[in-house]
Amino acid sequence: MSAVFEPALGIKQIITRALRDTPSVPYRADVGVVVSIGSGIARVSGLAGVRAEELVEFEGGALGIALDLGVHDLGVMLISDDAHLSAGQSVKALGRIADTPVGDALLGRVVDATGRPRDGGAAIDAQTRWPVERAAPPIMARAPVQTPLQTGLKAVDALVPVGRGQRELIVGDRQTGKTAIALAALLNQADTSVIGIYCAIGQRGTSVARVIDDLKQGGVFDQTIVMSASGEDPPGLQFITPYAAMSLAEYFRDQGRDVLLVFDDLTRHARAYRELSLLLRRPPGREAFPGDIFYIHSRLLERATHLCDDHGGGSVTALPIVETQAQDISAYIPTNLISITDGQIYLSPSLFQKGLMPAVDVGRSVSRVGGKTQLPAYRAVAGDLRLAYSQFEELETFSRFATRLDEQTQQTITRGRRVRELLRQDRLKTLPVPKQIIALHAVNLGLFDEVEVVDTHHLESYLHRRAPERIEKLAAKMSAGETLSDEDWRELESVLTDLAAEWHDSSAESSQ
Ligand SMILES: Nc1ncnc2c1ncn2[C@@H]1O[C@H](COP(=O)(O)OP(=O)(O)O)[C@@H](O)[C@H]1O
Ligand SMILES: [Mg+2]
DSSP, rough: GGGGGGGGHHHHHHEEEEEEEESSSSOOOOOOEEEEEEEEEEEEEETTTTTTTEEEETTTTTTEEEEEEEESOEEEEEESSOTOOOTTOEEEEEEEEEEOOGGGGGOEEOOOOOOOOOSSOOOOOOOOOEEEEOOOOOOOBBBOOSSSSOOOOOIIISSSSSTOBOOOEEEEEETHHHHHHHHHHTTTTTTSSOOEEEEEEEEHHHHHHHHHHHHHHHTGGGGGEEEEEEEOOOOHHHHHHHHHHHHHHHHHTTTTOEEEEEEEEEEHHHHHHHHHHHTOOOOOOHHHHHHHHHHHHHHHHTTTOOOOGGGGGEEEEEEEEEOSSSOOSSSHHHHHHHHHSSSSEOOOOOHHHTTTOOBBBBGEEEEEEEEGSSOHHHOOOHHHHHHHHHHHHHHHHHHHSSSOOOOHHHHHHHHHHHHHHHOOOOOTTOOOHHHHHHHHHHHHHHTTTSSGGGGGHHHHHHHHHHHHHHHHHHHHHHHHHHOOOEEEEEEEHHHHHHHHHHHHHHHHHOOO
């Protein structure tokens, strides 16, 4: 009859079971109501416990982010389409901030900031999701920027070098080749293990499609991710896209990998945020941007860095793009970004119109990290090149008025014209390190001085065809980042001089 005396055990079991089945995380059934819906913004009442930047879900699954926490209601920016939303619908707080899927599954895909595919492909199979807003690594975890990130463009690699972990702004008017420069840098990673992320903000679908096409043709699409929010997407989605792209980059960085992240472009990002802020009735400041506009870009770009070896040694290099109007780099957003980044590549519409592309204005472009990031071979040629070019730029304007020029001036102009011509490169035609050095060293040696400007590229491609096989060892040294000895330079000089003489002979023959 022992069972009769065991009801106490039964009660214990019941209680134990009840405790086990109760979720250990308290569920906050915080439900509110939509008061009004406007373009990209919803006002919601009731969600008293919601925290700033918390994700909320509307009836039907649309998502938003709580931005303005008012006394009576809440301003929510929508990150999905507002087509099915209406006043009176319920809203619930999700207790977490917006996140994005991360992982290798995204390589070779086109997605939006929340991980929805935009390439018509299958849903992304990623177990891990990271919050879009994350803290920047502390100073102690950062390594100095020292390893170069080759863009394959002579004008950039020689004169405004970019290092891994650097933030280099690409600034210029519309249609000056900004996207083309960033794209060249992505394509030039074909033979490296660098992962590319192209983050498109507020662009037309056709422009993004063209970039995707170029990435595919350049053979780098499988090591690249395109994250895009077009101009038709809600401003909230456009706003969070660069942060999501950065989280994605950080995921790879934390595995010790190197990432090149392009933001195309932050002018449109700032405009999306201005639109949201005005709709939320935040007080407008300069150019109607809200007061925290500097902070939205600084907290984004602060996250790009090169980690020290104790932290895995990975890096995120950021190439933010900003579009100016009528070359006004002192406008609000460009000046903010210039002060946040470690340098800028300035593209000039007048160079572009003259066909001198990439239209990098060498005088107005800087890399604040400087030559430290350059491979030693560049350091040897860049000094002479920059000097020759800047002297030439100064003289060229004057020389138009002068009737007679002394020999020295004439020489500077001759050299400068050839340097300028050699810095020209066709769209997306990137060059490996040895070929760049061959051309730049040859012009410094004066091998182009006797060549007509229109023929410069003929001689250049002749050198590119013939020289590499004769300097195999040297070329390997250049690419590996070894310092070339004086003897090495002399060897290169004699090879290039011989080849230039060969070319002169053969072109003299063919013209006869
Ligand atoms: N190096 C180049 N050589 C020839 N054409 C170029 C070069 N760079 C850009 N272009 C052309 O210039 C136009 C504008 O380039 P794009 O990169 O889209 O400019 P942005 O991004 O500044 O608006 C495009 O039609 C592109 O094909
Ligand atoms: Mg562009």
